[in-house]
Amino acid sequence: MKTYTLDEVQDKLLGPIGTPERDRFEYELQMDLIGSAIKQARKDQHMTQEELGKLVGVQKAQISKLEKGAGNSTVDTLMRVFSALKATVKLQVELPNASFKVSR
Numbered sequence: 001m002k003t004y005t006l007d008e009v010q011d012k013l014l015g016p017i018g019t020p021e022r023d024r025f026e027y028e029l030q031m032d033l034i035g036s037a038i039k040q041a042r043k044d045q046h047m048t049q050e051e052l053g054k055l056v057g058v059q060k061a062q063i064s065k066l067e068k069g070a071g072n073s074t075v076d077t078l079m080r081v082f083s084a085l086k087a088t089v090k091l092q093v094e095l096p097n098a099s100f101k102v103s104r
Contacts, residue, residue, distance in 0.1 A: 028069065034078070035069035041085045042067075055084040079104065 004012075015021040042052050042063075049063040056063070058077060066073055066081065082089050083104070091102040 032069035035067045038063075038081055038085070039067040041087060045085065052081065052084060056080045 010022075011017075014025045042049070048060075049067070050060040053060045053063045056077070057080065062073075062077070063081070066078075079089060089102075089104045093100055093102075
């Protein structure tokens with residue numbers, strides 16, 4: 001029986017790293033993780049989606065979409081949500097000729 005590494009299985013099912021299919025999967029996975037973190041933090045603070053929405057300045061439906069990882073959200077909206085949840089945000093960007101970090 002042949003065994004496969006996790007990387008081999010991912011490449012077979014999702015496509016190699018850098019392909020549009022793999023990039024889309026990775027993006028959706030990250031958005032799901034962010035949504036789950038927002039939901040957990042909100043619940044830990046005994047806050048409803050409506051209450052968080054009011055703090056951020058968006059409708060309850062937008063908070064629901066964020067928590068489900070659905071739809072597009074601006075970085076501004078995400079930063080306002082994390083700020084309302086009193087979260088520390090660290091963003092690291094690495095480009096071929098530059099690298100920088102943003103903390104808030």
